Amino acid sequence: MSEHKTMTLTLIVWRQKNANDPGKFETYTAKEITEHHSFLEMLDVVNEDLINTGKEPIVFDHDCREGICGMCSQVINGAPHGGQDRTTVCQLHMRKFKDGDTIYIEPWRARAFPIVKDLIVDRSALDTIIQAGGYTSCHTGGVPDGNTIMIPKPIAEEATDAAECIGCGACVAGCPNGAAMLFTGAKVSQLALLPQGRPEAAARVKNMTEAMKECGFGNCTNHYECQVACPKGVNVKFIARMNREFIKAQFA
Amino acid sequence: MQLLTSSIGRKIVMAITGQAMVLFAVVHLLGNSSIFGWLNGGINAYAEHLHSLPLPIIIAFRLVMLALVCIHIWFGIQLTIENRGGRPRQYAVKSVQKATFASENMIWTGCLLGLFLVYHLLHFTFQVTNPETAALQHLVPLHDQMVPNVLGMVVAGFSNFFVAFIYAVSLVVLFLHLSHGIQSFFQTLGWSCDKSQPIIVKLGTLVALVMFLGYVTIPLTIFAGILKG
Numbered sequence: 001m002s003e004h005k006t007m008t009l010t011l012i013v014w015r016q017k018n019a020n021d022p023g024k025f026e027t028y029t030a031k032e033i034t035e036h037h038s039f040l041e042m043l044d045v046v047n048e049d050l051i052n053t054g055k056e057p058i059v060f061d062h063d064c065r066e067g068i069c070g071m072c073s074q075v076i077n078g079a080p081h082g083g084q085d086r087t088t089v090c091q092l093h094m095r096k097f098k099d100g101d102t103i104y105i106e107p108w109r110a111r112a113f114p115i116v117k118d119l120i121v122d123r124s125a126l127d128t129i130i131q132a133g134g135y136t137s138c139h140t141g142g143v144p145d146g147n148t149i150m151i152p153k154p155i156a157e158e159a160t161d162a163a164e165c166i167g168c169g170a171c172v173a174g175c176p177n178g179a180a181m182l183f184t185g186a187k188v189s190q191l192a193l194l195p196q197g198r199p200e201a202a203a204r205v206k207n208m209t210e211a212m213k214e215c216g217f218g219n220c221t222n223h224y225e226c227q228v229a230c231p232k233g234v235n236v237k238f239i240a241r242m243n244r245e246f247i248k249a250q251f252a
Numbered sequence: 253m254q255l256l257t258s259s260i261g262r263k264i265v266m267a268i269t270g271q272a273m274v275l276f277a278v279v280h281l282l283g284n285s286s287i288f289g290w291l292n293g294g295i296n297a298y299a300e301h302l303h304s305l306p307l308p309i310i311i312a313f314r315l316v317m318l319a320l321v322c323i324h325i326w327f328g329i330q331l332t333i334e335n336r337g338g339r340p341r342q343y344a345v346k347s348v349q350k351a352t353f354a355s356e357n358m359i360w361t362g363c364l365l366g367l368f369l370v371y372h373l374l375h376f377t378f379q380v381t382n383p384e385t386a387a388l389q390h391l392v393p394l395h396d397q398m399v400p401n402v403l404g405m406v407v408a409g410f411s412n413f414f415v416a417f418i419y420a421v422s423l424v425v426l427f428l429h430l431s432h433g434i435q436s437f438f439q440t441l442g443w444s445c446d447k448s449q450p451i452i453v454k455l456g457t458l459v460a461l462v463m464f465l466g467y468v469t470i471p472l473t474i475f476a477g478i479l480k481g
Protein backbone atom coordinates (compact mmCIF):
# COMPACT_ATOMS: atom_id res chain seq x y z
CA MET A 1 0.00 0.00 0.00
CA SER A 2 1.38 3.39 -0.95
CA GLU A 3 2.13 5.89 1.77
CA HIS A 4 -0.09 8.97 1.93
CA LYS A 5 0.86 12.13 3.69
CA THR A 6 -1.78 12.63 6.35
CA MET A 7 -3.05 15.84 7.87
CA THR A 8 -4.44 16.84 11.23
CA LEU A 9 -7.30 19.34 11.33
CA THR A 10 -9.21 21.20 14.01
CA LEU A 11 -12.97 20.98 13.53
CA ILE A 12 -15.32 23.40 15.25
CA VAL A 13 -18.69 21.70 14.84
CA TRP A 14 -22.21 22.82 15.72
CA ARG A 15 -23.76 20.33 18.17
CA GLN A 16 -27.43 20.54 19.02
CA LYS A 17 -29.43 17.73 20.64
CA ASN A 18 -32.81 18.68 19.18
CA ALA A 19 -34.86 21.61 17.87
CA ASN A 20 -35.33 23.05 21.37
CA ASP A 21 -31.72 22.76 22.49
CA PRO A 22 -29.85 26.10 22.16
CA GLY A 23 -26.85 24.25 20.68
CA LYS A 24 -23.16 25.11 20.86
CA PHE A 25 -19.84 24.67 19.06
CA GLU A 26 -17.60 21.75 20.05
CA THR A 27 -13.99 21.38 19.01
CA TYR A 28 -12.63 18.09 17.66
CA THR A 29 -9.36 17.00 16.13
CA ALA A 30 -9.45 15.06 12.87
CA LYS A 31 -6.33 12.88 12.60
CA GLU A 32 -4.91 10.69 9.86
CA ILE A 33 -6.83 12.47 7.11
CA THR A 34 -5.52 12.04 3.57
CA GLU A 35 -6.16 14.33 0.64
CA HIS A 36 -8.21 11.56 -0.96
CA HIS A 37 -10.86 11.59 1.76
CA SER A 38 -14.05 13.33 0.84
CA PHE A 39 -15.33 15.79 3.44
CA LEU A 40 -17.97 13.30 4.58
CA GLU A 41 -15.40 10.48 4.80
CA MET A 42 -13.30 12.78 6.98
CA LEU A 43 -16.33 13.16 9.28
CA ASP A 44 -16.79 9.36 9.19
CA VAL A 45 -13.21 9.00 10.49
CA VAL A 46 -13.88 11.54 13.27
CA ASN A 47 -17.15 9.82 14.15
CA GLU A 48 -15.45 6.43 14.42
CA ASP A 49 -13.05 7.98 16.91
CA LEU A 50 -15.96 9.47 18.85
CA ILE A 51 -17.82 6.15 18.94
CA ASN A 52 -14.69 4.29 20.07
CA THR A 53 -14.27 6.72 22.96
CA GLY A 54 -17.93 6.40 23.97
CA LYS A 55 -19.00 9.81 22.68
CA GLU A 56 -22.02 10.76 20.59
CA PRO A 57 -21.06 10.92 16.90
CA ILE A 58 -21.68 14.06 14.84
CA VAL A 59 -25.03 13.67 13.09
CA PHE A 60 -25.20 14.81 9.46
CA ASP A 61 -27.40 14.21 6.40
CA HIS A 62 -25.99 12.26 3.44
CA ASP A 63 -27.19 9.71 0.93
CA CYS A 64 -25.79 9.12 -2.55
CA ARG A 65 -22.34 10.63 -1.92
CA GLU A 66 -22.01 11.27 -5.65
CA GLY A 67 -23.31 14.84 -5.75
CA ILE A 68 -26.76 14.24 -7.17
CA CYS A 69 -29.22 13.50 -4.37
CA GLY A 70 -29.14 16.82 -2.52
CA MET A 71 -29.07 15.33 0.97
CA CYS A 72 -25.74 16.58 2.28
CA SER A 73 -26.09 19.99 3.81
CA GLN A 74 -23.24 21.60 5.69
CA VAL A 75 -21.98 25.13 5.86
CA ILE A 76 -18.19 24.95 5.89
CA ASN A 77 -16.33 28.09 6.94
CA GLY A 78 -19.47 30.13 6.21
CA ALA A 79 -20.03 28.72 2.70
CA PRO A 80 -22.83 26.23 1.94
CA HIS A 81 -21.25 22.99 0.62
CA GLY A 82 -17.81 24.45 1.35
CA GLY A 83 -17.72 27.08 -1.36
CA GLN A 84 -16.08 25.08 -4.15
CA ASP A 85 -17.75 25.88 -7.48
CA ARG A 86 -20.62 23.49 -8.34
CA THR A 87 -19.72 20.98 -5.63
CA THR A 88 -21.79 19.32 -2.92
CA VAL A 89 -20.18 18.53 0.45
CA CYS A 90 -19.86 14.87 -0.46
CA GLN A 91 -17.84 15.77 -3.57
CA LEU A 92 -15.63 18.23 -1.69
CA HIS A 93 -12.27 16.60 -1.06
CA MET A 94 -9.75 17.13 1.66
CA ARG A 95 -7.08 18.14 -0.86
CA LYS A 96 -8.80 21.53 -0.70
CA PHE A 97 -7.55 21.85 2.89
CA LYS A 98 -4.09 21.76 4.36
CA ASP A 99 -2.54 20.30 7.47
CA GLY A 100 -3.34 22.34 10.57
CA ASP A 101 -6.44 24.08 9.15
CA THR A 102 -9.32 25.01 11.44
CA ILE A 103 -12.71 24.28 9.86
CA TYR A 104 -16.07 25.56 11.08
CA ILE A 105 -18.94 23.18 10.29
CA GLU A 106 -22.52 24.40 10.75
CA PRO A 107 -25.99 23.34 9.62
CA TRP A 108 -28.05 25.30 7.06
CA ARG A 109 -29.31 28.31 9.02
CA ALA A 110 -32.73 29.62 8.02
CA ARG A 111 -36.00 30.24 9.84
CA ALA A 112 -37.77 27.84 7.46
CA PHE A 113 -35.24 25.05 8.18
CA PRO A 114 -35.50 24.10 11.88
CA ILE A 115 -32.52 22.12 13.15
CA VAL A 116 -33.36 18.46 13.83
CA LYS A 117 -30.03 17.47 15.33
CA ASP A 118 -26.43 18.72 14.97
CA LEU A 119 -25.98 19.34 11.22
CA ILE A 120 -29.36 17.96 10.11
CA VAL A 121 -32.13 20.43 9.32
CA ASP A 122 -35.75 19.80 8.39
CA ARG A 123 -36.13 20.82 4.73
CA SER A 124 -39.75 19.75 4.32
CA ALA A 125 -40.64 23.40 3.66
CA LEU A 126 -39.18 22.85 0.18
CA ASP A 127 -41.59 19.92 -0.29
CA THR A 128 -44.46 22.19 0.79
CA ILE A 129 -43.50 24.60 -2.01
CA ILE A 130 -43.38 21.74 -4.55
CA GLN A 131 -46.78 20.44 -3.39
CA ALA A 132 -48.25 23.94 -3.78
CA GLY A 133 -47.16 23.79 -7.43
CA GLY A 134 -49.91 21.25 -8.09
CA TYR A 135 -50.32 19.09 -11.15
CA THR A 136 -49.77 19.37 -14.90
CA SER A 137 -52.69 18.50 -17.15
CA CYS A 138 -52.16 15.61 -19.52
CA HIS A 139 -54.21 13.60 -21.98
CA THR A 140 -55.57 10.26 -20.92
CA GLY A 141 -56.27 7.46 -23.40
CA GLY A 142 -53.81 5.92 -25.83
CA VAL A 143 -50.09 6.49 -25.47
CA PRO A 144 -49.13 9.45 -27.70
CA ASP A 145 -46.20 9.18 -30.08
CA GLY A 146 -42.94 10.48 -28.69
CA ASN A 147 -42.01 14.08 -29.58
CA THR A 148 -45.48 14.98 -30.87
CA ILE A 149 -45.14 18.29 -29.06
CA MET A 150 -42.31 20.21 -30.71
CA ILE A 151 -39.99 21.95 -28.24
CA PRO A 152 -37.14 24.05 -29.65
CA LYS A 153 -33.77 22.80 -28.44
CA PRO A 154 -32.72 26.07 -26.68
CA ILE A 155 -35.98 26.01 -24.69
CA ALA A 156 -35.58 22.33 -23.82
CA GLU A 157 -32.02 23.02 -22.66
CA GLU A 158 -33.01 25.99 -20.55
CA ALA A 159 -35.76 23.96 -18.90
CA THR A 160 -33.19 21.26 -18.19
CA ASP A 161 -30.82 23.84 -16.70
CA ALA A 162 -33.59 24.79 -14.27
CA ALA A 163 -34.31 21.13 -13.61
CA GLU A 164 -30.71 20.64 -12.49
CA CYS A 165 -31.80 21.84 -9.04
CA ILE A 166 -31.42 18.94 -6.60
CA GLY A 167 -33.41 20.67 -3.87
CA CYS A 168 -30.59 20.66 -1.32
CA GLY A 169 -31.47 24.10 0.03
CA ALA A 170 -27.97 25.59 -0.28
CA CYS A 171 -29.53 28.67 -1.90
CA VAL A 172 -31.59 29.24 1.25
CA ALA A 173 -28.55 28.62 3.46
CA GLY A 174 -26.46 31.07 1.44
CA CYS A 175 -29.10 33.80 1.33
CA PRO A 176 -28.71 36.40 4.10
CA ASN A 177 -32.53 36.62 4.13
CA GLY A 178 -33.11 32.87 4.17
CA ALA A 179 -35.11 33.21 0.95
CA ALA A 180 -36.00 30.26 -1.29
CA MET A 181 -36.26 32.30 -4.48
CA LEU A 182 -33.64 30.38 -6.47
CA PHE A 183 -35.20 27.02 -5.57
CA THR A 184 -38.73 28.20 -6.33
CA GLY A 185 -37.55 30.10 -9.41
CA ALA A 186 -35.92 26.96 -10.79
CA LYS A 187 -39.01 24.82 -10.13
CA VAL A 188 -41.41 27.41 -11.59
CA SER A 189 -39.20 27.97 -14.65
CA GLN A 190 -38.63 24.31 -15.46
CA LEU A 191 -42.37 23.85 -16.01
CA ALA A 192 -43.19 27.35 -17.30
CA LEU A 193 -40.67 26.93 -20.13
CA LEU A 194 -42.30 23.79 -21.50
CA PRO A 195 -45.68 23.59 -23.26
CA GLN A 196 -46.82 20.87 -20.84
CA GLY A 197 -46.43 23.32 -17.96
CA ARG A 198 -48.30 26.23 -19.52
CA PRO A 199 -51.96 25.37 -18.76
CA GLU A 200 -51.51 25.76 -14.98
CA ALA A 201 -48.55 28.19 -15.11
CA ALA A 202 -50.38 31.19 -13.62
CA ALA A 203 -51.85 29.32 -10.66
CA ARG A 204 -48.57 27.49 -10.10
CA VAL A 205 -46.38 30.57 -9.72
CA LYS A 206 -48.93 32.25 -7.43
CA ASN A 207 -49.37 29.20 -5.22
CA MET A 208 -45.68 28.30 -5.01
CA THR A 209 -44.57 31.82 -4.09
CA GLU A 210 -47.38 32.05 -1.54
CA ALA A 211 -46.29 28.73 0.01
CA MET A 212 -42.73 30.07 0.05
CA LYS A 213 -43.85 33.05 2.11
CA GLU A 214 -46.01 30.99 4.45
CA CYS A 215 -43.18 28.55 5.17
CA GLY A 216 -41.19 31.44 6.66
CA PHE A 217 -38.64 32.01 3.90
CA GLY A 218 -37.42 35.61 3.57
CA ASN A 219 -37.75 37.84 0.52
CA CYS A 220 -35.21 38.27 -2.26
CA THR A 221 -33.04 41.39 -2.13
CA ASN A 222 -30.92 40.48 -5.16
CA HIS A 223 -27.65 39.75 -3.37
CA TYR A 224 -27.21 36.72 -5.70
CA GLU A 225 -25.45 34.72 -2.95
CA CYS A 226 -27.80 31.82 -3.83
CA GLN A 227 -26.23 31.38 -7.26
CA VAL A 228 -22.75 31.11 -5.71
CA ALA A 229 -23.99 28.59 -3.13
CA CYS A 230 -25.81 26.38 -5.66
CA PRO A 231 -23.87 23.14 -6.28
CA LYS A 232 -25.60 22.81 -9.66
CA GLY A 233 -24.91 26.34 -10.89
CA VAL A 234 -28.60 27.28 -11.17
CA ASN A 235 -28.60 30.86 -12.46
CA VAL A 236 -30.50 33.80 -10.92
CA LYS A 237 -32.04 34.32 -14.38
CA PHE A 238 -34.62 31.80 -13.18
CA ILE A 239 -35.59 34.18 -10.38
CA ALA A 240 -36.09 36.88 -13.02
CA ARG A 241 -38.16 34.41 -15.06
CA MET A 242 -40.29 33.58 -12.02
CA ASN A 243 -40.83 37.32 -11.42
CA ARG A 244 -41.98 37.63 -15.04
CA GLU A 245 -44.30 34.65 -14.61
CA PHE A 246 -45.66 36.21 -11.41
CA ILE A 247 -46.42 39.50 -13.17
CA LYS A 248 -48.05 37.67 -16.10
CA ALA A 249 -50.12 35.63 -13.63
CA GLN A 250 -51.63 38.81 -12.18
CA PHE A 251 -53.28 39.46 -15.56
CA ALA A 252 -54.22 35.85 -16.26
CA MET B 253 -54.49 42.16 -3.49
CA GLN B 254 -51.43 39.99 -4.06
CA LEU B 255 -49.32 42.97 -5.11
CA LEU B 256 -49.32 44.40 -1.59
CA THR B 257 -49.01 41.21 0.45
CA SER B 258 -46.97 38.67 -1.51
CA SER B 259 -43.20 38.35 -1.46
CA ILE B 260 -42.63 39.23 -5.12
CA GLY B 261 -45.55 41.70 -5.26
CA ARG B 262 -44.07 43.91 -2.56
CA LYS B 263 -40.67 43.76 -4.25
CA ILE B 264 -42.30 44.95 -7.47
CA VAL B 265 -43.82 47.87 -5.57
CA MET B 266 -40.37 48.67 -4.13
CA ALA B 267 -38.82 48.44 -7.60
CA ILE B 268 -41.36 50.67 -9.34
CA THR B 269 -41.50 53.36 -6.65
CA GLY B 270 -37.72 53.30 -6.43
CA GLN B 271 -37.22 53.56 -10.16
CA ALA B 272 -39.75 56.40 -10.38
CA MET B 273 -37.66 58.29 -7.82
CA VAL B 274 -34.50 57.54 -9.81
CA LEU B 275 -36.17 59.05 -12.90
CA PHE B 276 -37.11 62.09 -10.82
CA ALA B 277 -33.49 62.36 -9.61
CA VAL B 278 -32.23 62.24 -13.22
CA VAL B 279 -34.58 65.05 -14.32
CA HIS B 280 -33.77 66.97 -11.11
CA LEU B 281 -30.06 66.74 -11.94
CA LEU B 282 -30.61 67.92 -15.53
CA GLY B 283 -32.64 70.87 -14.23
CA ASN B 284 -30.13 71.72 -11.52
CA SER B 285 -27.28 71.65 -14.02
CA SER B 286 -28.78 74.89 -15.42
CA ILE B 287 -26.78 76.49 -12.59
CA PHE B 288 -23.75 76.13 -14.90
CA GLY B 289 -25.41 78.50 -17.34
CA TRP B 290 -26.53 76.37 -20.29
CA LEU B 291 -30.02 77.86 -19.87
CA ASN B 292 -30.51 81.56 -20.55
CA GLY B 293 -30.95 83.04 -17.07
CA GLY B 294 -29.44 80.01 -15.34
CA ILE B 295 -31.05 78.23 -12.43
CA ASN B 296 -33.20 81.26 -11.57
CA ALA B 297 -34.92 80.97 -14.95
CA TYR B 298 -35.32 77.20 -14.50
CA ALA B 299 -36.87 77.66 -11.03
CA GLU B 300 -39.17 80.37 -12.30
CA HIS B 301 -40.23 78.11 -15.17
CA LEU B 302 -41.19 75.36 -12.68
CA HIS B 303 -42.99 77.78 -10.34
CA SER B 304 -45.03 79.24 -13.17
CA LEU B 305 -46.64 75.84 -13.84
CA PRO B 306 -50.33 75.73 -12.84
CA LEU B 307 -50.68 75.26 -9.07
CA PRO B 308 -52.82 72.07 -9.27
CA ILE B 309 -50.08 70.40 -11.34
CA ILE B 310 -47.41 71.37 -8.80
CA ILE B 311 -49.52 70.13 -5.89
CA ALA B 312 -50.44 66.88 -7.66
CA PHE B 313 -46.80 66.26 -8.57
CA ARG B 314 -45.65 66.82 -5.00
CA LEU B 315 -48.35 64.52 -3.63
CA VAL B 316 -47.34 61.77 -6.04
CA MET B 317 -43.68 62.15 -5.03
CA LEU B 318 -44.66 62.08 -1.35
CA ALA B 319 -46.71 58.92 -1.92
CA LEU B 320 -43.78 57.26 -3.76
CA VAL B 321 -41.41 58.06 -0.90
CA CYS B 322 -43.85 56.86 1.79
CA ILE B 323 -44.70 53.59 -0.01
CA HIS B 324 -41.02 52.87 -0.70
CA ILE B 325 -40.09 53.48 2.95
CA TRP B 326 -43.07 51.52 4.33
CA PHE B 327 -42.41 48.36 2.31
CA GLY B 328 -38.63 48.77 2.68
CA ILE B 329 -38.93 48.62 6.46
CA GLN B 330 -41.52 45.82 6.37
CA LEU B 331 -39.45 43.62 4.04
CA THR B 332 -36.21 44.30 5.92
CA ILE B 333 -37.76 43.25 9.25
CA GLU B 334 -39.05 40.03 7.63
CA ASN B 335 -35.69 39.36 5.99
CA ARG B 336 -33.67 39.92 9.16
CA GLY B 337 -35.74 37.11 10.69
CA GLY B 338 -35.12 34.84 7.69
CA ARG B 339 -31.81 33.69 9.18
CA PRO B 340 -32.28 33.70 12.96
CA ARG B 341 -28.62 32.95 13.73
CA GLN B 342 -25.64 34.15 11.70
CA TYR B 343 -22.81 31.82 10.69
CA ALA B 344 -19.66 31.81 12.81
CA VAL B 345 -17.62 32.63 9.71
CA LYS B 346 -18.97 35.23 7.33
CA SER B 347 -18.32 34.28 3.72
CA VAL B 348 -19.74 36.67 1.16
CA GLN B 349 -19.17 36.24 -2.56
CA LYS B 350 -21.62 38.42 -4.48
CA ALA B 351 -23.42 40.54 -1.90
CA THR B 352 -21.89 44.02 -1.62
CA PHE B 353 -21.67 46.69 1.08
CA ALA B 354 -24.38 48.52 -0.88
CA SER B 355 -26.72 45.52 -1.18
CA GLU B 356 -26.36 44.61 2.49
CA ASN B 357 -27.02 48.12 3.77
CA MET B 358 -29.96 49.26 1.64
CA ILE B 359 -32.08 49.92 4.73
CA TRP B 360 -29.43 52.17 6.30
CA THR B 361 -28.53 54.06 3.13
CA GLY B 362 -32.30 54.41 2.59
CA CYS B 363 -32.85 55.82 6.10
CA LEU B 364 -29.99 58.29 5.64
CA LEU B 365 -31.44 59.40 2.30
CA GLY B 366 -34.83 59.89 3.99
CA LEU B 367 -33.23 62.17 6.59
CA PHE B 368 -31.29 64.01 3.90
CA LEU B 369 -34.50 64.47 1.90
CA VAL B 370 -36.18 66.16 4.87
CA TYR B 371 -33.20 68.48 5.34
CA HIS B 372 -32.95 69.20 1.61
CA LEU B 373 -36.65 70.14 1.41
CA LEU B 374 -36.39 72.38 4.50
CA HIS B 375 -33.25 73.95 3.06
CA PHE B 376 -34.15 74.68 -0.57
CA THR B 377 -37.89 74.05 -0.99
CA PHE B 378 -39.45 75.43 2.19
CA GLN B 379 -36.39 77.60 2.84
CA VAL B 380 -36.67 77.60 6.62
CA THR B 381 -33.15 76.54 7.65
CA ASN B 382 -31.42 79.69 6.36
CA PRO B 383 -34.13 82.41 6.13
CA GLU B 384 -31.50 85.14 5.62
CA THR B 385 -30.75 83.77 2.14
CA ALA B 386 -34.21 82.35 1.29
CA ALA B 387 -34.79 82.84 -2.44
CA LEU B 388 -38.46 83.68 -2.02
CA GLN B 389 -37.50 86.69 0.14
CA HIS B 390 -34.81 87.96 -2.22
CA LEU B 391 -36.11 88.80 -5.66
CA VAL B 392 -33.76 89.64 -8.49
CA PRO B 393 -34.53 90.91 -11.99
CA LEU B 394 -34.66 88.31 -14.76
CA HIS B 395 -35.51 89.47 -18.30
CA ASP B 396 -38.38 91.88 -17.51
CA GLN B 397 -39.68 90.49 -14.20
CA MET B 398 -38.61 89.94 -10.58
CA VAL B 399 -37.90 86.30 -9.67
CA PRO B 400 -36.64 84.48 -6.51
CA ASN B 401 -32.84 84.44 -6.27
CA VAL B 402 -32.31 80.65 -6.24
CA LEU B 403 -28.71 81.01 -7.41
CA GLY B 404 -27.90 83.29 -4.46
CA MET B 405 -29.51 80.86 -2.03
CA VAL B 406 -27.65 77.84 -3.41
CA VAL B 407 -24.29 79.62 -3.52
CA ALA B 408 -24.77 80.96 0.04
CA GLY B 409 -25.72 77.45 1.22
CA PHE B 410 -22.78 75.61 -0.31
CA SER B 411 -20.27 78.25 0.71
CA ASN B 412 -20.74 76.88 4.22
CA PHE B 413 -18.40 73.92 4.79
CA PHE B 414 -20.87 71.89 6.88
CA VAL B 415 -23.71 72.28 4.41
CA ALA B 416 -21.50 71.34 1.45
CA PHE B 417 -20.14 68.41 3.48
CA ILE B 418 -23.62 67.10 4.38
CA TYR B 419 -24.62 67.24 0.70
CA ALA B 420 -21.43 65.52 -0.47
CA VAL B 421 -21.77 62.70 2.07
CA SER B 422 -25.46 62.28 1.25
CA LEU B 423 -24.57 61.97 -2.43
CA VAL B 424 -22.12 59.14 -1.62
CA VAL B 425 -25.00 57.45 0.22
CA LEU B 426 -27.23 58.03 -2.82
CA PHE B 427 -24.58 56.41 -5.02
CA LEU B 428 -24.49 53.32 -2.77
CA HIS B 429 -28.28 53.05 -2.68
CA LEU B 430 -28.68 53.42 -6.45
CA SER B 431 -25.73 51.16 -7.34
CA HIS B 432 -27.77 48.28 -5.93
CA GLY B 433 -31.23 49.71 -6.54
CA ILE B 434 -31.07 50.32 -10.30
CA GLN B 435 -29.97 46.77 -11.20
CA SER B 436 -32.45 45.36 -8.67
CA PHE B 437 -35.31 47.02 -10.55
CA PHE B 438 -34.53 45.05 -13.71
CA GLN B 439 -34.09 41.74 -11.88
CA THR B 440 -37.29 42.17 -9.85
CA LEU B 441 -39.40 42.98 -12.91
CA GLY B 442 -37.79 40.04 -14.67
CA TRP B 443 -36.19 42.21 -17.33
CA SER B 444 -32.93 40.29 -17.31
CA CYS B 445 -31.42 37.01 -18.43
CA ASP B 446 -28.07 35.33 -17.75
CA LYS B 447 -26.31 37.32 -20.49
CA SER B 448 -27.77 40.73 -19.68
CA GLN B 449 -27.76 40.49 -15.88
CA PRO B 450 -24.03 41.12 -15.26
CA ILE B 451 -24.15 44.00 -17.77
CA ILE B 452 -27.19 45.50 -16.03
CA VAL B 453 -25.34 45.35 -12.69
CA LYS B 454 -22.40 47.27 -14.22
CA LEU B 455 -24.62 49.78 -16.05
CA GLY B 456 -26.67 50.42 -12.89
CA THR B 457 -23.49 51.22 -10.97
CA LEU B 458 -22.30 53.42 -13.84
CA VAL B 459 -25.55 55.41 -13.90
CA ALA B 460 -25.34 55.81 -10.10
CA LEU B 461 -21.75 57.02 -10.47
CA VAL B 462 -22.60 59.53 -13.21
CA MET B 463 -25.46 60.87 -11.09
CA PHE B 464 -23.15 61.14 -8.07
CA LEU B 465 -20.53 63.05 -10.07
CA GLY B 466 -23.14 65.30 -11.66
CA TYR B 467 -24.75 66.23 -8.38
CA VAL B 468 -21.59 66.57 -6.30
CA THR B 469 -20.08 69.01 -8.82
CA ILE B 470 -22.54 71.68 -7.68
CA PRO B 471 -21.56 71.92 -3.97
CA LEU B 472 -17.88 71.25 -4.78
CA THR B 473 -17.52 74.00 -7.40
CA ILE B 474 -19.36 76.47 -5.18
CA PHE B 475 -17.34 75.64 -2.07
CA ALA B 476 -14.12 75.82 -4.07
CA GLY B 477 -15.15 79.27 -5.26
CA ILE B 478 -15.24 78.29 -8.95
CA LEU B 479 -18.99 78.87 -9.29
CA LYS B 480 -19.99 82.27 -7.95
CA GLY B 481 -23.33 83.93 -7.33
